[in-house]
Amino acid sequence: MQIFKRRIKLKISTKVALSFIVLVLLQGIISLIILTVIISRTQNDSFKTQMNRTLSGIEGYLEETINELIINTNLLAGQKKVIDYTDFGLRNLLKRELAVYKSSLPIDALGIYSEPDFLFASVGEVLIMKSDFRKKFELAFSGKESYFISESGNDFKLTVLSPIRREEKIIGVLSLSLIIDQTFVKKLENVTTSRIIILFYNKNIEAGDLNEETRAKIISVSLNSAQVKDFMKIDEFMVGSIPLASIGEPEGKILCLLDTKESRLLITRYNTFSLVSMLVILSLALLIGIIFYRVTFSGPFQDLLKGVHKISEGDLHFNFKMPAKDEFGELASAFNKMQENLLNREKEISRLSYYKRIFLAYLINKKSHLTFWHGEPEVNDNAPINEIGEYYMPFLYKACYQ
Numbered sequence: 001m002q003i004f005k006r007r008i009k010l011k012i013s014t015k016v017a018l019s020f021i022v023l024v025l026l027q028g029i030i031s032l033i034i035l036t037v038i039i040s041r042t043q044n045d046s047f048k049t050q051m052n053r054t055l056s057g058i059e060g061y062l063e064e065t066i067n068e069l070i071i072n073t074n075l076l077a078g079q080k081k082v083i084d085y086t087d088f089g090l091r092n093l094l095k096r097e098l099a100v101y102k103s104s105l106p107i108d109a110l111g112i113y114s115e116p117d118f119l120f121a122s123v124g125e126v127l128i129m130k131s132d133f134r135k136k137f138e139l140a141f142s143g144k145e146s147y148f149i150s151e152s153g154n155d156f157k158l159t160v161l162s163p164i165r166r167e168e169k170i171i172g173v174l175s176l177s178l179i180i181d182q183t184f185v186k187k188l189e190n191v192t193t194s195r196i197i198i199l200f201y202n203k204n205i206e207a208g209d210l211n212e213e214t215r216a217k218i219i220s221v222s223l224n225s226a227q228v229k230d231f232m233k234i235d236e237f238m239v240g241s242i243p244l245a246s247i248g249e250p251e252g253k254i255l256c257l258l259d260t261k262e263s264r265l266l267i268t269r270y271n272t273f274s275l276v277s278m279l280v281i282l283s284l285a286l287l288i289g290i291i292f293y294r295v296t297f298s299g300p301f302q303d304l305l306k307g308v309h310k311i312s313e314g315d316l317h318f319n320f321k322m323p324a325k326d327e328f329g330e331l332a333s334a335f336n337k338m339q340e341n342l343l344n345r346e347k348e349i350s351r352l353s354y355y356k357r358i359f360l361a362y363l364i365n366k367k368s369h370l371t372f373w374h375g376e377p378e379v380n381d382n383a384p385i386n387e388i389g390e391y392y393m394p395f396l397y398k399a400c401y402q
Helices: 002-008 012-077 080-088 091-104 131-141 182-192 212-223 261-312 327-365 388-400
Strands: 109-115 118-123 146-152 155-166 169-180 195-200 203-206 231-234 237-244 249-259
Touching: 012 146, 012 155, 012 169, 012 182, 012 237, 012 249, 012 261, 080 091, 080 109, 080 118, 080 155, 080 169, 091 109, 091 118, 131 146, 131 155, 131 169, 155 203, 169 182, 182 195, 182 203, 195 212, 203 212, 212 231, 212 237, 212 249, 261 327
Parallel strands: none
Antiparallel strands: 109 118, 109 169, 146 155, 155 169, 195 203, 195 249, 231 237, 237 249
């Protein structure tokens, strides 16, 4: 309540100045907030667009890699030597032929299966048969291509199966495997210019030096998210994911991480620059406002206030000089008229006062021969009683022009 009373006691000039300062501050703060929101939303939209392009690039790279493996597998399965050595059971010759092919292709293992459960010949670390993969091999022995991802120690292995045919008869299945390890992830990161984490069978493969706490948080949130190509903001990263359902592995995911730290730093720098700029502009605005206030309001107001005090003290000859043709000029003109009217009224009151003194002197002294020039009226004893008009009329003449 006391603060409210203090505010009421503020001068109008102070209220105008404070209102101007508050207005400039509000304008600067609102502008800063709006620009920050616009830039943040634009930045988020830009990240989402970049994430969509990155995820599309990952899908394209995986599709291209699988297609390349399928083509190489079909070509090798159609080689005459591979068909002959497999058909005639020439294991050593077949292994030597597979070694030649492996050295010329970017692959990690080749194998020939004469039965779904029997590995006839191989080069490199081939797939260990499990019951989970038997259906894939049975599908290949039925004449259809298939591919899948399996565990290989601490890494994963992408395996493509293609039937080996002699005429219309399927005599075996050729398997071609590519290890998905840190080298594969680095290639994927170079293509997409982002960080990559591959999740499969509760394991993860990455090529970067991601913070352990951040990695655990990203993996935990990603495993609990069922959305496809969902975007999540986790610490300094925007995270997008692609399920491996396209290659028959619904439990696997490829996570794409876009580092937003640098962009956030740029926004912080921009906000700091905007804040400093706003303070500088506010200071200049306040300086200009103070000068403008003193010239257009404070100066004329003080002159008017000085004139009012002069008139209140009885100085009716003070003249308000206001060259500006604005509200203060109109107010000064009105004060000048008031001062002129008061001066005329004072002259009229002075003249009536002279009348009052004459009548009082006449009534009190019961004399009619009076002289009155300045000061109190006096009786003129030397004047004849029958000459009242001779003395009264000159007084009137003098009193009118005093």
